Amino acid sequence: MANDSPLLALAAIISAGVRTLEDAYAQQGHTFPSLNEPFTGPGPLDGDKALADTTRLIVAAAHQIIATVRSPIETFQDYAPALYMTTSLGFVDQTDIADVLKEEPQGLHVNDIGKKINVNPVNTARILRYLASRHVFREVSPNVFANNRLSSFLVKQLPFEELKSKPTTKYEGAPAAAFVGHMSDETFKSAQFLPSYLLNDTPGYETSFNLAYKTKQTLWDWYNAPDNQYVGSRFTASMKGAGDRYPPSIFINGYDWKSLDEDSVVVDVGGSLGGLTLVLAKEFPHLKYVVQDLAPVIADSGKFWADTAPELISSGRVTLQVQDFFQPQAVKEASVYYMRHILHDWPDSTSETILKHLRAVAGPHSKLVVFDSLMPHACPDDSEGSLPPPPFPLLANLGLPVGGFLTLMDLHMLTTLNGLERTFSQFVELGARTGWKFEAVKPGILAAFVFSAA
Numbered sequence: 194m195a196n197d198s199p200l201l202a203l204a205a206i207i208s209a210g211v212r213t214l215e216d217a218y219a220q221q222g223h224t225f226p227s228l229n230e231p232f233t234g235p236g237p238l239d240g241d242k243a244l245a246d247t248t249r250l251i252v253a254a255a256h257q258i259i260a261t262v263r264s265p266i267e268t269f270q271d272y273a274p275a276l277y278m279t280t281s282l283g284f285v286d287q288t289d290i291a292d293v294l295k296e297e298p299q300g301l302h303v304n305d306i307g308k309k310i311n312v313n314p315v316n317t318a319r320i321l322r323y324l325a326s327r328h329v330f331r332e333v334s335p336n337v338f339a340n341n342r343l344s345s346f347l348v349k350q351l352p353f354e355e356l357k358s359k360p361t362t363k364y365e366g367a368p369a370a371a372f373v374g375h376m377s378d379e380t381f382k383s384a385q386f387l388p389s390y391l392l393n394d395t396p397g398y399e400t401s402f403n404l405a406y407k408t409k410q411t412l413w414d415w416y417n418a419p420d421n422q423y424v425g426s427r428f429t430a431s432m433k434g435a436g437d438r439y440p441p442s443i444f445i446n447g448y449d450w451k452s453l454d455e456d457s458v459v460v461d462v463g464g465s466l467g468g469l470t471l472v473l474a475k476e477f478p479h480l481k482y483v484v485q486d487l488a489p490v491i492a493d494s495g496k497f498w499a500d501t502a503p504e505l506i507s508s509g510r511v512t513l514q515v516q517d518f519f520q521p522q523a524v525k526e527a528s529v530y531y532m533r534h535i536l537h538d539w540p541d542s543t544s545e546t547i548l549k550h551l552r553a554v555a556g557p558h559s560k561l562v563v564f565d566s567l568m569p570h571a572c573p574d575d576s577e578g579s580l581p582p583p584p585f586p587l588l589a590n591l592g593l594p595v596g597g598f599l600t601l602m603d604l605h606m607l608t609t610l611n612g613l614e615r616t617f618s619q620f621v622e623l624g625a626r627t628g629w630k631f632e633a634v635k636p637g638i639l640a641a642f643v644f645s646a647a
């Protein structure tokens with residue numbers, strides 16, 4: 194019986210999902226994008242929610258089938274040295290190889306690549322072959338490499354050295370490269386210290402990042418130090434890329450913004466450049482928005498708005514404001530204080546301080562809207578906001594594409610900031626401890642929690 198066999202059931206999920214994808218593309222007169230071709234921008238079906246769900250099921254099943262059929266030793270030979278993926282991608286970022294190959298659709302010999310990036314060609318080939326064997330780049334003939342769909346995503350437009358020497362220049366339009374840089378540089382160094390941090394081998398440090406860099410500064414203060422402006426800007430670009438990945442419907446439907454009166458004031462707490470506010474301001478032009486962040490970020494934000502929607506600044510619809518979470522909140526009795534990817538950056542004690550500052554100035558009708566990941570358990574769970582049970586025999590949190598990503602982000606938060614991705618009850622309890630009453634949650638790839646000040 195096919196469905197009694199986990200392997201056959203996994204294979205069936207994959208083949209049914211692939212059929213759905215192929216049919217959907219065929220109906221639109223397209224073929225599914227080839228891995229061999231460079232990425233040329235979002236495809237016509239990229240925003241289709243049902244197809245995104247199908248893709249997640251395929252990835253979950255494919256990953257689980259590999260874990261099932263592969264011998265355990267081979268799996269650990271893959272998992273334990275995963276650091277070489279990180280370092281190889283970091284090398285590509287620092288040497289601009291994806292940019293070098295951008296104008297070379299037929300590929301370039303490693304001797305020529307080596308000359309252009311000033312690195313020994315034999316070693317360059319070793320890195321590129323490692324990546325090509327994992328579907329990043331393509332070895333089109335011996336020692337000749339070309340961009341493919343994945344590697345072309347790392348094109349930056351500006352060379353690494355130029356980005357580095359102009360601290361205010363961001364990785365514009367290259368969020369994947371910014372993410373790779375952030376992960377392969379300060380994160381990679383910090384993660385090595387995670388076991389030591391957890392075992393408290395070297396007491397007195399708040400995070401693995403602190404231990405790695407022998408600093409007492411938070412990651413935020415460190416980013417804002419004059420010597421680290423480039424890494425800080427890179428992180429901001431990476432954040433914007435992560436934010437832009439989310440379908441706007443999460444934010445538009447996450448709260449009943451339409452119900453707010455004309456000129457109601459809403460505050461993007463820790464809004465970075467203001468990417469989320471831009472989404473909301475376009476959809477709900479009747480509201481007044483305040484984007485708050487630390488001074489260097491608000492300086493970058495000014496440039497972002499000047500480039501993208503200067504009319505919203507000049508009309509006073511959007512205001513940019515320097516505001517530290519840990520100082521009394523300047524905007525009193527706002528209709529909504531909203532925050533995306535903020536609470537996961539901080540441990541409970543600090544998150545409480547942030548929320549109490551907001552509660553102290555909240556009016557009786559103020560709401561708090563928190564957009565953050567909702568951490569699912571890896572086992573079945575019937576708490577509010579939890580995922581619907583997936584098809585047999587997938588992990589309850591779907592493994593790699595959902596639970597895998599969220600647990601990765603959870604460890605990333607722990608490593609760099611001592612933050613955490615929270616479960617449903619952790620969110621509700623955090624609200625209750627700070628005077629914010631849980632009202633509703635809309636689950637999804639990013640959950641929207643609504644709390645009231647009442």
Ligand SMILES: C[S@@+](CC[C@H](N)C(=O)[O-])C[C@H]1O[C@@H](n2cnc3c(N)ncnc32)[C@H](O)[C@@H]1O
Nearest residue numbers: 413436463464465486487490516517518533534
């Ligand atoms: C993970 S990012 C999220 C940014 C934005 N909400 C988004 O979703 O794109 C966290 C933001 O918190 C800001 N931040 C960190 N410490 C802060 C503080 N003490 N006061 C105000 N903002 C702070 C950072 O500068 C950064 O922009």
